Amino acid sequence: MPMAILPNDAQARGRTMKTISPGVELERISSGAGDKFVLNMGPQHPSTHGVLRLILELDGERVTRCEPVIGYLHTGIEKQCEYRTYHQVIPLIDRMDYLAGPNEELGYVLAVEKLLGIEAPRRTRYIRVLIAELSRIASHLVWLGTGALELNVSSVFMYCFRDREYINDLFEAASGARMFPRYFRVGGLIDDLPEGFTEQARGFIKSFRPHLKEYHGLLTRNPIWMKRTVGVARVSRRQCMDYALTGPILRATGLEYDIRRAFPYSVYPDFDFDIPTQTAGDAYARYLVRMAEMAQSLKIVEQALDKLPEGPVNTVSRDLSDRNTYRSHPWRHFVVPPGEVYQSIESPRGEKGYYVVSDGTNKPVRMRMRSPSFINVQALPLLIEGSWLADAVVAIASVDPVLGDVDR
Amino acid sequence: MSDEVPADEEAALALIQQRHPGAIADDYSSSGQRWLLIRREMIYELLQTLKEQAGFNVLIDLTVLDRLGQEPVFEVLYLLHAQETLTRLRLKVKVERDHPVLPSVSGLWSSANWLERELYDLYGIVFEGHPNLKRLLLPDDWTGHPLRKDYPLTQEPVQFIGLQHEGLPSEQIAKQGEQDAYGHPPQ
Numbered sequence: 001m002p003m004a005i006l007p008n009d010a011q012a013r014g015r016t017m018k019t020i021s022p023g024v025e026l027e028r029i030s031s032g033a034g035d036k037f038v039l040n041m042g043p044q045h046p047s048t049h050g051v052l053r054l055i056l057e058l059d060g061e062r063v064t065r066c067e068p069v070i071g072y073l074h075t076g077i078e079k080q081c082e083y084r085t086y087h088q089v090i091p092l093i094d095r096m097d098y099l100a101g102p103n104e105e106l107g108y109v110l111a112v113e114k115l116l117g118i119e120a121p122r123r124t125r126y127i128r129v130l131i132a133e134l135s136r137i138a139s140h141l142v143w144l145g146t147g148a149l150e151l152n153v154s155s156v157f158m159y160c161f162r163d164r165e166y167i168n169d170l171f172e173a174a175s176g177a178r179m180f181p182r183y184f185r186v187g188g189l190i191d192d193l194p195e196g197f198t199e200q201a202r203g204f205i206k207s208f209r210p211h212l213k214e215y216h217g218l219l220t221r222n223p224i225w226m227k228r229t230v231g232v233a234r235v236s237r238r239q240c241m242d243y244a245l246t247g248p249i250l251r252a253t254g255l256e257y258d259i260r261r262a263f264p265y266s267v268y269p270d271f272d273f274d275i276p277t278q279t280a281g282d283a284y285a286r287y288l289v290r291m292a293e294m295a296q297s298l299k300i301v302e303q304a305l306d307k308l309p310e311g312p313v314n315t316v317s318r319d320l321s322d323r324n325t326y327r328s329h330p331w332r333h334f335v336v337p338p339g340e341v342y343q344s345i346e347s348p349r350g351e352k353g354y355y356v357v358s359d360g361t362n363k364p365v366r367m368r369m370r371s372p373s374f375i376n377v378q379a380l381p382l383l384i385e386g387s388w389l390a391d392a393v394v395a396i397a398s399v400d401p402v403l404g405d406v407d408r
Numbered sequence: 409m410s411d412e413v414p415a416d417e418e419a420a421l422a423l424i425q426q427r428h429p430g431a432i433a434d435d436y437s438s439s440g441q442r443w444l445l446i447r448r449e450m451i452y453e454l455l456q457t458l459k460e461q462a463g464f465n466v467l468i469d470l471t472v473l474d475r476l477g478q479e480p481v482f483e484v485l486y487l488l489h490a491q492e493t494l495t496r497l498r499l500k501v502k503v504e505r506d507h508p509v510l511p512s513v514s515g516l517w518s519s520a521n522w523l524e525r526e527l528y529d530l531y532g533i534v535f536e537g538h539p540n541l542k543r544l545l546l547p548d549d550w551t552g553h554p555l556r557k558d559y560p561l562t563q564e565p566v567q568f569i570g571l572q573h574e575g576l577p578s579e580q581i582a583k584q585g586e587q588d589a590y591g592h593p594p595q
Contacts, residue, residue: 071545076561078530079554083561114439241465241491244519255491262494340473341439342487342498353469355485370469370487378522407545 035059039389043072047150047393050403052377054384056392063392066384068377073407081367086112086186086336089367094180096369097405100139102131102171103347105184110265111343111354112186115336123311124188125267130201130304131174131183133297137208138167139348140290140297144215147287147397151228156218163211166204173197186334188314198305205302212294220291229284233383233395236281243379247350247372248293249399252278252285259346270307271300283398290400293348335362349373349400373405416495417442420462427461428454443498451501452511455486459516464488464497467517470524472531476557480505482533486513503533505556512538530555 042053051072057065077096081089093108094101106128113120120128145160168178173194175183183190219225235245237253250257258275260268276292278285336358344353350372357366376399383395421444424431431454434445446454458464469487486499503510512535514520524535525544532553535541543550552559 071543071547074545076554079561117439242518244466244468244517257491263496339438340443342441342469344468351468353487355469355471357473366473368469368471370471374522374526375519378519 036064041392043069048396048403049146049401050406052396052401052403052406054380054392054396056384056389058389061389063384063387063389066381066392068380070374070377070403070406073403075404075408077408078367078369081364083363085333085362086364087333089364090184091180091182093369094182095404096371096408097139097347097349097352097373097402098179099142099402100135100348101180102128102135102183103139103345104352105182106132106266107343107345107347107352107354108356109184109186110345111341111356112336114341114343115339115356115358116186116334117337118187118315120188120315121312122267123192123309124313126304126308127189127193127313128184129266129268129271130301130308131171131181133300133304134167134170134201136297136348137294137301138164140294141167143290143348143397143400144287147400148219148225150393150397151225153219153222153225156215159211159215159218163208166207170197170201170204173200185314192313198308201301201305205298205305208298212291212298216291219287226284228391228394229287229398230280230282232283232387232391233398234280234282235379235382239379239382243382244375245350245379246375247346247348248286248289249350249376249379251276252289253281254279259344259351263344265343265345271303273297273300283394286398333362335360336364344370347372349402349405350376369408371405371408373401373403374408377401377406416493417497420458420464420490420495420497423457423462424454427457441498443500445500445502448501448503448510451499452513455488455499455513456516458488458497463490463492464495465491467513467519467523468496470513470520470527472527472533472555474505474531474555474557475502476505482508482531484510484527484533508533509536510534511536512541514538529553532556 036057036059039056039058040053041056042048043051048054053069053072055067055069056063077092080092084092090105090108093104097104109120141160141164145157148156148160171181171183172178174197175181175190235249235253237250237255239245240250240253240255246257254277256275256277259265261275273296276289276296278288338358338360340355340357342353342355344351346352351370352372353368353370355366355368355370356364359365380395380399383399384392387395428450431447431450432444433447436443436445466489467486468489469485471485473483473485475481475483481502481504484501484503486501488497488499489495501510508531510533512520512524514524514535515537521539522544524538525541527533528535528541529543529545530553542548546554
């Protein structure tokens with residue numbers, strides 16, 4: 001029976017170490033900088049939530065320096081938007097933050113509606129809030145599932161994706177697509193909600209409430225979960241301000257700040273909901289904030305279903321009976337008066353800003369998306385430096401970046 | 409944060425006029441939002457005043473609008489946010505397209521670090537005093553700044569290693585049109 005030959009220390013020191021696992025390359029610094037070495041984590045690494053690359057300088061198991069490298073998923077969406085009509089931009093918007101498409105669309109259509117000086121019908125605004133909050137739950141479910149998976153809790157991942165499937169089914173019923181619904185239109189929606197949608201949505205609420213309790217039961221007081229997240233990746237409120245961090249990261253430092261309250265948009269003032277906060281500012285606090293946000297979003301969804309007003313959903317009537325009329329419909333081909341607008345919304349990851357400039361044609365002159373993931377990933381060194389290597393994974397998961405949103 | 413004066417938009421404007429008279433070159437509204445055009449040579453001092461004395465402790469966004477076609481300038485936008493009073497201030501500064509240089513504000517707000525690198529990458533704006541001004545989204549050896557208006561979409565050379573034909577994709581397609589499947593000119 002062959003025995004494993006262990007290299008002695010002198011042998012190991014004398015040569016460059018090769019790949020130790022897929023996606024993680026280990027390279028010894030030959031400059032004689034003590035025992036520090038540089039670990040290249042990503043871009044193809046399962047726990048970086050996409051193609052994020054971190055250059056980590058390690059001293060043993062301690063991370064002494066961290067540098068995020070991005071751009072592996074840069075698709076030039078801002079440039080492409082300048083070559084497309086306002087209507088054609090919507091599918092591109094979906095593909096930035098691909099876990100919360102409707103939230104992204106909402107910001108964009110609100111910005112263009114502001115430029116046009118129109119307001120969508122009341123029923124539309126309620127449906128938009130309903131869909132956007134469902135997508136917030138879906139996005140947080142992916143965060144919870146993958147975050148738990150990274151700490152080896154694979155059952156939570158399965159449960160979360162089960163619930164996300166129900167939400168995707170709702171999106172499919174409304175728009176025909178599951179992940180990128182493209183449901184919102186400037187001045188309206190593709191179409192009214194289908195028959196039976198409200199019952200289906202109520203069914204989801206009924207099943208999701210106990211499920212959320214289950215997740216709390218699985219994780220919130222779980223000693224392993226707490227050991228891995230409490231006190232890890234801590235960030236102070238002052239640092240949040242300095243790095244412009246928003247969303248759950250900021251709320252986990254005790255500040256009750258949410259764009260839906262601070263700068264209300266759409267019909268959010270009509271809804272009764274709380275802004276969950278925590279004070280610790282660590283990964284566990286962010287976990288609690290996002291869990292509470294799911295419950296609040298569910299509350300909003302329920303209210304939206306109760307209050308859903310009757311009426312048309314589009315500002316211009318849309319007759320689909322004639323295919324040729326549809327192709328040349330003002331709904332698809334419209335010009336926007338010259339002007340500029342900056343519209344912010346609260347996406348599941350923080351403040352999403354849209355800067356849209358029009359010169360009076362049917363294409364935007366400039367589309368700028370302030371993506372929360374981009375800003376939050378910038379602060380990763382703050383969370384990771386000085387911590388254990390194993391906690392770097394927790395830090396990334398607790399920031400919840402979507403790389404499509406980071407690189408645009 | 410204790411010694412900072414809480415700000416709202418009017419108070420901030422009064423402070424600007426008191427501390428930096430003549431800094432505001434233009435003041436206009438679009439879609440119900442107010443924009444202030446600041447003189448370029450006074451932008452850094454003004455932003456410093458706003459941060460340190462008016463409580464604008466968050467730099468939410470920093471971006472650029474290329475005005476090519478109207479006038480050869482970049483308009484750089486600063487979106488400031490005061491967390492205490494929930495006030496937002498939208499500032500603009502114009503820089504010439506052929507000499508786009510601005511002082512870096514990454515010393516005032518850390519969030520400016522990547523935002524400025526992104527603008528350097530995509531627009532070629534040089535932020536003086538930036539600690540690490542290099543490309544962020546594009547590869548380090550990329551030439552040009554793609555978000556500029558004179559950089560056309562789909563006209564960048566294809567970057568495949570071992571590429572047989574050189575030139576732009578559109579030229580390749582035009583060349584192929586002159587040949588049949590065997591590389592001979594059409595009959």
